[in-house]
Amino acid sequence: MLEEPPIVDEECDRGFIKKITEFGGGDVQVCMQCGNCTGVCPVSMKTENKVRNIIKMCQMGLKERVLSTPWVCATCYRCFEHCPSGMNPAELIVALRHIVVREVGPPPFVVETSHNVADLGQSMKLSANIMEMRKEIGLPAEPFDKLFRDKAVNDIRTIMRATGFDKLIGIKLGD
Amino acid sequence: MAGEGEAKVGVFVCRCGANIGRVIDCENLREYASTMPGVVTAMTHDYLCSEDGLKIMREEISKSGADAIVVAACTPRLHEKTFRDNIEAAGINRYLLHVANIREQCSWVHSNEPYKATEKAKDLVRMGVRKARTFSPVEGVSVQLKQEVLVVGGGVAGIEAAYDLAELGYRVHLVERKPVLGGNMATSFTCLLWCHEVPGKFQTISFRQGTFPTCDCSGCTITPRLVELINHPDINILTMSEVKEVSGHVGDFRVKVVQKPRYVDEAKCVGCGNCSIPCPVTVKNEYDFGLADRKAIFIPYQQGIPRKYLIDMDSCLRSRGEECSACLDSCPFGAPDYADKGREINLDVGAIIVATGFETYKPHVKGYLGYKESKNVITAVELERMLDKAGPTGGIVIRPSDRRVPKRIAFIQCVGSRNRRINEGYCSKVCCMYTMKNAQAIKETHPEVDITVYYIDLRAVGKGVEEFYHRTREDYGVEYTRGRPAEVLEEKGTQNLIIRAEETLLNKITERNFDLVVLSVSLVPPEGMKELAEMLKLRLSPDGFIQEAHTRMKPVETSIDGIYVCGCAQGPKDVPESVAQAKAAALEAAILLHKKVWKTESLNAYVDSEKCIGCELCIETCPYGAPVLEKVGQGNKARIVEALCKGCGTCVVACPSRAIHSRQFTDRQLTNEIRAALEVK
Numbered sequence: 001m002l003e004e005p006p007i008v009d010e011e012c013d014r015g016f017i018k019k020i021t022e023f024g025g026g027d028v029q030v031c032m033q034c035g036n037c038t039g040v041c042p043v044s045m046k047t048e049n050k051v052r053n054i055i056k057m058c059q060m061g062l063k064e065r066v067l068s069t070p071w072v073c074a075t076c077y078r079c080f081e082h083c084p085s086g087m088n089p090a091e092l093i094v095a096l097r098h099i100v101v102r103e104v105g106p107p108p109f110v111v112e113t114s115h116n117v118a119d120l121g122q123s124m125k126l127s128a129n130i131m132e133m134r135k136e137i138g139l140p141a142e143p144f145d146k147l148f149r150d151k152a153v154n155d156i157r158t159i160m161r162a163t164g165f166d167k168l169i170g171i172k173l174g175d
Numbered sequence: 176m177a178g179e180g181e182a183k184v185g186v187f188v189c190r191c192g193a194n195i196g197r198v199i200d201c202e203n204l205r206e207y208a209s210t211m212p213g214v215v216t217a218m219t220h221d222y223l224c225s226e227d228g229l230k231i232m233r234e235e236i237s238k239s240g241a242d243a244i245v246v247a248a249c250t251p252r253l254h255e256k257t258f259r260d261n262i263e264a265a266g267i268n269r270y271l272l273h274v275a276n277i278r279e280q281c282s283w284v285h286s287n288e289p290y291k292a293t294e295k296a297k298d299l300v301r302m303g304v305r306k307a308r309t310f311s312p313v314e315g316v317s318v319q320l321k322q323e324v325l326v327v328g329g330g331v332a333g334i335e336a337a338y339d340l341a342e343l344g345y346r347v348h349l350v351e352r353k354p355v356l357g358g359n360m361a362t363s364f365t366c367l368l369w370c371h372e373v374p375g376k377f378q379t380i381s382f383r384q385g386t387f388p389t390c391d392c393s394g395c396t397i398t399p400r401l402v403e404l405i406n407h408p409d410i411n412i413l414t415m416s417e418v419k420e421v422s423g424h425v426g427d428f429r430v431k432v433v434q435k436p437r438y439v440d441e442a443k444c445v446g447c448g449n450c451s452i453p454c455p456v457t458v459k460n461e462y463d464f465g466l467a468d469r470k471a472i473f474i475p476y477q478q479g480i481p482r483k484y485l486i487d488m489d490s491c492l493r494s495r496g497e498e499c500s501a502c503l504d505s506c507p508f509g510a511p512d513y514a515d516k517g518r519e520i521n522l523d524v525g526a527i528i529v530a531t532g533f534e535t536y537k538p539h540v541k542g543y544l545g546y547k548e549s550k551n552v553i554t555a556v557e558l559e560r561m562l563d564k565a566g567p568t569g570g571i572v573i574r575p576s577d578r579r580v581p582k583r584i585a586f587i588q589c590v591g592s593r594n595r596r597i598n599e600g601y602c603s604k605v606c607c608m609y610t611m612k613n614a615q616a617i618k619e620t621h622p623e624v625d626i627t628v629y630y631i632d633l634r635a636v637g638k639g640v641e642e643f644y645h646r647t648r649e650d651y652g653v654e655y656t657r658g659r660p661a662e663v664l665e666e667k668g669t670q671n672l673i674i675r676a677e678e679t680l681l682n683k684i685t686e687r688n689f690d691l692v693v694l695s696v697s698l699v700p701p702e703g704m705k706e707l708a709e710m711l712k713l714r715l716s717p718d719g720f721i722q723e724a725h726t727r728m729k730p731v732e733t734s735i736d737g738i739y740v741c742g743c744a745q746g747p748k749d750v751p752e753s754v755a756q757a758k759a760a761a762l763e764a765a766i767l768l769h770k771k772v773w774k775t776e777s778l779n780a781y782v783d784s785e786k787c788i789g790c791e792l793c794i795e796t797c798p799y800g801a802p803v804l805e806k807v808g809q810g811n812k813a814r815i816v817e818a819l820c821k822g823c824g825t826c827v828v829a830c831p832s833r834a835i836h837s838r839q840f841t842d843r844q845l846t847n848e849i850r851a852a853l854e855v856k
Contacts, residue, residue, distance in 0.1 A: 032593070034631040035677035037685065039661025044677075047685050052679060082661060084594040 013061040020058055025095030028058040030085045037079035037089050043072050051079055051089050058092065067104060070096035106169050115168045118160060120151040182271070183215040185241030186300060187232055189223035189279055190246035196221070198282035200293045204247065207297050213308045215239045221842030222726065223848050226255050232258075233265040243320045245303040247296065249278040253834050268312035270778060270839055271716035275299040298852060305845050306849035313838050316775045316817040318625065320426035321525035322767050325350065327413045327418055327707070330358020330751055331397060332742025333530035334404050335757035336764075340528075341409040343765050348411045348522050350405075350418060350432055352703075355479035356404070358532050359743075360750060361397045384749035392831045394712045402479040414481065417703075421527075422800075423816040425737030426773050434734045436515035438486035439472070443510035446474065446482030450511060458490045460567070464557045466575075472502045477565045484512065511552040526737045526764040528755035529721060529764045530757065531707060533698040536591025544694060546586060546661035550576040551670055552663060552692045554605075555613060572617055572624075574691050576670045578623060581690030585674055587660050588630040591732075599718045603697035604747040607634050611647040618651040626653045627687070629660050629676055632761065637749070656685070663692055698747035711738055712800050720746045731760040735799065736773075736818075778826055778838045780819035784812045787835035793826035793835060802826060 017028055037044075037051040044050040049057075049069040057066040070093045078090040101110070113123045121144075126163050130143040131161075143145050160166045186208040190196030201219045209217035213265035216239035220228045223246065236244070244267065246258050251274035260271040279294040285292035303396050324343055326337045329351030337347045355361070404410055413434055439450075454473035463469075471491040472484055491497040493513060503511040535556050538546040545552040551574050564570040574581050587612060592603040607630070614626045633655070635644040647653045660676040672692045678685050700719040714722040714734050720738045724732035731739050741760035742753040767773065782793075782802075789811035793802040801819035804811045815826070815835070827835045836842070 030595075032631060033679060034589075034593075034659035034677040035660055036656070036659040037659065038679075039675055040679035048682075050677065050682065050684075052677065053682065084589070084596060084600070084659065086595040086600075 007060070007062065011062055011064065011102075013063045016061040017058065020092065020095050023095035023098045025058075026088050027054055028087070028092060031055045031059065031086050032085055034084065036082045036084060040078045040082050042076060042078070043074055047072050052079045055087075055089060055092065058096075059131040066096060067100050070094075070100065071107065071110075101168060110168055114165070114171055116160050117156060118166070118173065119153070121149055121156055145155065149154070180311055182213065182237070182243035183241050183773070184211075184213050184243050184245055184304050184307050185219040185236055185239055186211075186214055186219075186245045186247065186304065187223055187235075187645060188217070188300075189218040189228070190219060190221050191249060191282075192221060192828040195248070195278050195282045198286050198289045198292050199277060199296050200289070203293060204277075204296050204300065204486050208245075208247075208300050208304065211301065211304050211632065214304060224257055225247055229257070229261045232261060234268065236262065236265040239384055243273075243307040245273045245300060245307050247275040247277045247300050250274075250276050250280075267506070269315075269842055270313040271307070271310045273303040273307045273310075274633065275303040283745060286293070289414040291416070301854070302851040306848045309844050309847055310839060313778060317780070318424070318426040318773045318775075318818045320771055321428075321523055322346065322768055322771075322775055323348065323524040324526045324764055325418075325428070325430055325521070325522055325524040325527060326636050326769070328358065328530035328531060328532055328744065329353070329356040329412070329414070329531040330530060330744070330753075331360040331524060332532065332741060332744070332753040332757040332760075333358070333528070334397075334400060335754050336528045336530060336741055336761040337410055337513075338400065338404055338407070339758055340762035341407050343761070344409070345765065346409050346411070348413065348432075348461070348524065350413045350416045351385045352415070352417055353475070354410070354415050354482065354483070355475055356401055356414065357397050357480060361401070361480070383597050387475060391577075394397050397480065398480065405481055412481070412570070414483075415485070415517075416520070419519075421493045423523075424816055425767070426525050426818065427524075428524050428527055428737065430524060432522060434518050434520060436488075436517040437483070437514055438488060438491075438515045438799045439484045439485045440510045440515075441481070443508040444483045444506075446484065447507070448474075448484070449505045449507065450484055453501040453502060453505050455499065457493060458487075461631075463560050463567040465556065466560060468472065482508070485580065487514075493679070500505045525768050526739065527711065528757075528759075528760050528764060529711070529713070529733075529738065529740045529744050530742045531701055531704060531744040532700045536696040537697045538590060538694060538696070541599060544590065545665060545672060545692065548663040548672065549663070549672060549692075550574075551665075551690065552694065554694045555586075555609060556696065556698045558613055558693050562613065562620075569574060570620065572621060574670075579690075581624060583625045583627070583689045584617065584691045584693060585660075585672070585687075585689040586614065586626070586628045586693045586695055587663075587674075588628065588695050589659065590694040590715065591699065592713075598699070601718045601747075602634065606695040606697060608637075608640060608643065608749065610693075611635070611643055614647055614653045615651050618653070627689070628650075628653060628655050629658060630655060631657070631659050631672070649723060658685075671675065698742075698743060704744075710734060712798065713738065713740075714723050716746070718746065720744060731756055733762055738766075766809070773818075775820075776815060777820065778840070779817045780815050780824070780835050780837045781817075781824050782813050782815055783834045783836065784814075787812045787830075788832050788834070789813065790830045790831060791833065796825050796829040798823065798825065 020028055033052060035052050054069050055064060073093040075090045077090045078173050116123050116125055119125060135141055180331055186719050188201050188205050190201050205217045208214055216235055218235055220231060224226050244262050255274055259272055262272055263269040277299055281292050281296050324340050324345050324347050326333045326347055326349045329349055332840060334356060337349045341347045403413060412434060415437055416432050418430060419433045420733045425427040450472045451470040454470035454472050457468050459465040460467050460469035462475040472486045474482060474484055488494050513543040533742045538652060542548040560566045561572050562570060563569045588606060610628060617624055635641055647812045656678055658676040660674045662675045666673055672688060672689045673686055675686050712735055716722040720743050723730050723740060723745055724734060731741055733740055739760040741756040793813050799819050799821055802813045802815055805814050822837055824840060825835050827837050
């Protein structure tokens with residue numbers, strides 16, 4: 001038996017819609033729940049919370065529920081291309097991410113990825129395995145030379161400081 | 176008659192129940208007004224517009240001897256005419272009235288600041304009184320009304336309006352662009368002359384397809400009316416004709432109609448069809464969306480009225496210089512006339528009814544939902560041609576790719592409607608129902624076919640329509656899936672179609688295979704709507720259809736006096752609604768014309784021709800086309816056609832030599848009003 005309590009008024013935060021707009025998520029109330037976005041979404045098949053469900057939760061103000069959902073989106077913008085209401089669900093999801101990071105805190109993989117970007121200028125560390133494979137086919141172990149990488153990392157750190165990204169995620173940049 | 180600045184002003188303050196009285200201290204306002212110079216009486220009432228209020232107002236006017244009136248009440252848009260009529264009944268010129276808006280502009284917008292609202296109301300009344308003291312009487316303009324009507328569009332709305340007016344005794348000119356009358360109802364959209372009993376399981380039911388919710392045969396419904404129409408002595412039918420120029424005004428519109436050549440003498444042709452048999456040219460019939468062929472001399476559909484043949488000169492051999500006369504040789508009446516040049520007809524009518532109908536949406540991008548990319552994706556209009564017993568496939572539904580009868584058919588709703596990317600995103604209102612009708616029709620002839628309808632929301636409203644929906648699901652077993660299809664992909668080899676969509680009620684993504692996909696296309700404004708609206712100076716609503724004068728109270732009137740709208744020209748609607756509107760429009764036109772003389776209601780502008788320099792700026796800026804240029808002595812001078820003028824004041828502002836004045840809004844009157852507004856209390 002599935003034990004699922006009903007959604008009650010206490011869960012619905014009507015002010016949440018305004019907050020989404022403030023964070024650049026657009027107007028979720030234009031959505032008529034036609035499901036076109038889910039149909040074209042490449043990741044909705046793999047998840048329980050489909051794009052349309054996320055929008056519906058936002059319309060109802062189910063803040064607690066929706067804040068656990070926004071990390072699988074690939075921001076491919078296919079939903080935006082097809083939406084007959086002219087909404088941009090991908091931007092909504094980006095806005096939700098902003099809200100999560102500020103109100104709940106960034107999830108561990110976001111912290112890790114952000115550190116990688118701040119340290120290496122790229123989101124993923126090169127594993128020893130990959131470096132070995134690169135050498136086997138005659139490439140240098142690292143794709144960028146040190147000078148280029150240092151300059152890129154420097155630029156990225158400047159942007160992070162200027163935008164407050166470092167403090168938001170909790171990265172110590174030194175200086 | 177009161178000279179300027181000498182008028183004795185009566186002030187009437189309306190409490191509008193609690194609407195004004197709850198916020199504004201009306202007694203205080205009345206006292207204030209009674210102390211103003213020139214005011215001979217001031218009183219309040221709970222509802223001035225009520226019978227009692229109007230009576231008291233008339234009595235007070237005659238008692239006090241007031242000869243200019245200020246009413247402090249709601250917006251003049253609501254009751255200006257009521258109060259004008261009332262003061263006229265009391266013996267004062269109807270234009271010696273000023274309405275100070277103390278409801279919309281005072282009590283409603285300042286409901287939480289009653290003191291300030293009362294002060295503002297005093298300001299508005301003071302301005303009104305100061306202006307009213309300088310009022311001078313205005314004589315309205317009278318126009319003789321021509322007892323003829325032009326109906327543009329020969330669809331179901333147009334023919335109903337034309338018929339009713341002709342029955343009322345007016346001469347009617349019915350202009351239709353196509354070679355046949357009946358419009359979308361009699362032709363493609365619901366044209367299904369299918370009166371035969373269908374073989375097979377459902378033999379006992381005499382099923383006729385056509386209009387929802389009863390599935391009456393639309394051909395059988397409209398044809399009797401069409402026959403009455405073509406035989407009516409007071410109706411002048413002009414097919415293949417378009418309105419090219421309109422000038423004049425209510426009661427006296429001058430209309431130029433251009434009739435394209437038919438190349439067949441309508442008077443001689445009896446519609447026997449002997450001509451088209453020997454015609455050597457065969458082309459795809461555009462009226463059947465290329466599903467069948469026709470000759471160069473043809474009738475668009477078998478049941479078309481008037482049943483007169485026409486020659487398509489673009490495909491006729493004679494257009495290439497060949498001396499073919501096969502049709503003329505075979506016609507027993509000598510009807511084909513290769514020298515036909517068409518003609519120009521000038522009409523002079525008192526009123527115009529616009530009934531130009533609609534077109535169906537053509538999926539805009541090639542490949543939108545597979546249309547024009549996959550052969551087996553068709554529109555509902557193409558499907559309905561197939562369902563026509565007299566149509567290109569004889570009533571059998573086929574897949575265009577291999578002409579097989581499909582086993583699984585999908586309908587996709589809201590194609591071209593509820594989509595803010597392509598237009599205003601309006602709902603086309605009828606597609607839910609015509610899809611039910613089409614689904615039922617298919618199930619009648621092909622009961623083994625599986626039908627799925629993809630929809631967003633189902634809008635089955637109206638008398639008998641909910642029942643119609645139930646029948647579609649319960650008696651015919653049509654399945655409804657809630658979700659807007661994301662993609663329609665063609666399967667290689669079979670040319671079947673795969674629809675990917677979310678079934679939103681299950682929260683699952685579906686991928687299903689169909690033999691035929693039908694797009695339920697929306698209703699859009701017809702080609703040329705913009706040009707026609709420009710010609711007639713009509714406003715269009717954001718969806719591109721004609722804007723009626725008032726959504727609730729003036730549904731068939733337009734912004735121009737003497738021009739009415741009905742049917743889908745005003746917005747998507749079904750046949751019963753179009754007919755109801757057509758009858759309303761006919762009645763409105765008759766109400767206007769039967770008076771024989773029309774009096775203007777609006778305060779119009781006039782030109783001081785001594786100051787006018789003939790620069791034509793007024794002509795350029797006027798939204799109603801009221802100013803005209805006339806030769807006076809050496810130069811040109813502007814003149815305002817009073818029957819067209821609405822008194823909006825645009826030309827007054829535009830005029831560089833200050834030669835145009837608006838009655839009751841003269842410079843002096845406005846200056847007085849402004850001075851009163853800025854006065855320190």
